[in-house]
Amino acid sequence: MPMTAPDPAKLQLLEAALPNVAFDGWSPATFKAAIDATQMDPAQARALCPRGAVDLAALFHTEGDRAMVDAMKRESRGNRRYSEWVAHALRVRLDVIEDKEAVRRGTALFALPHLAADGAKLIWGTADAIWTALGDTSDDVNWYTKRATLSGVWASVVLFWLGDQSEGHAETDAFIDRRIAEVMQIEKLKAQVNESRLLKPLTAPLGRLMGMVKAPRAGGDPRVPGMWRMGGDR
Template sequence: MSPLIVGIALLIQPIVAGAVGWIAYGERLQGADWIGVALVAVALVLVRRAEDTIDTSDLTLDEIRVSLAPGIAANAAFDGWGDAARDMAAEAAGIDRDVARLAFSGGAVDMIDAWFAHIDAAMAQELPPERVATMKIRERIAGLVESRLDALAPDREALRRALTILAMPQNVARAAKLGWRSVDTMWRMAGDTATDYNHYTKRTILLGVYTATITVFLDDDSEGQADTRAFLSRRIDGIMRFEKAKAGFVKRYEHRPSLSRFVGRLRYPVV
């Protein structure tokens, strides 16, 4: 709360209180009464200000980032991913601007990073493990991507600005890392435990699908993002066909004739 607002409140509240007293009791407040009303008004303002202010002494910088990320994204749609968006979010949350600046010392990319982490957390909250466990694998992937898009929907313009920043040459490596983190989170939530080459192929393919879906999502004016959902459904169908074909190829490879296995059986015949 700004000092100007506090000052105005201090001026107005005693006057309003005095008017109410006059109307209610039909008599004017005397000088001492006005002082008492003013002191009560000051106390109320200070209490309200204390309630609106977050005590950052017990918060880590990571917790501050999580706290500010949604507010920064909301401001970024109008003010961009810069100091103004960060400072307004900090003021609204009752966090000192200098502390907020320290929390996002890396600038815009750090703010975007925190927001994407917040979106991942919102996705996980929307689809808890017990709910995901009841779905088929295709439904899990589609549901997770759609849940993430739903979380992004209120701040699509902020997302558009964020992607513009991440596309800058100096930010490409960080952008790839953030994209990989998101698809890795989705596959892990879907129950994937692969540690072989499948771990990488699944995430690489989903990253391509998700990136393509985002481009449709940003300009989708259809009701309920119907066009985006239809596009995503077609892409996921493609993933499922690829995974099925890959599984068949691996199975055939494992059962093809092998000279080493044949020689091994000659040396150590199966009894």
């Protein structure tokens, strides 16, 4: 989905908040410190971020997606296989992160039960941004399955990366390759099942049903999966 630019004042709050996140997390104290640092009217800050630092944490994540998309526009697939191209996009998404502790604190924040749905939306948004950056043109059920699969991969990669202390995050690179290889094995198995003459009577009706599923249209209902928007910034 196209990513609209956030309000510059909101970005100013985010920039002011980041130095405090390592100490206070994405908390009310961090939000207050950002307001004080920017000398912004508290009412304006609350209008921009009704949930305070939670909204800034979401913005930090979506700005990472934006930076990844911008970086991928300057990239060339070259001779990479498609699976290698996806893996590269995951690495680029990690590379644009400038504050690992902010990600760690954000992961903990969106793991809280009342914010878990927001965390899932952000992960889905990253998967959608990656596939869009790679030029995905699917408009059927594959639009959903690609993003659902990559959401799971991205979530596991972030958790591994947060604990990775290897030089240059070499272990994370290897982990990404393993996860992508596992996904490719699943895709091969699915293809074999779909092509099996023995299973055709079972898979054919399901295939016709899945053929009725279409990707959400641009500008469509934001409540449709894949069309979620966080605070108007997606």
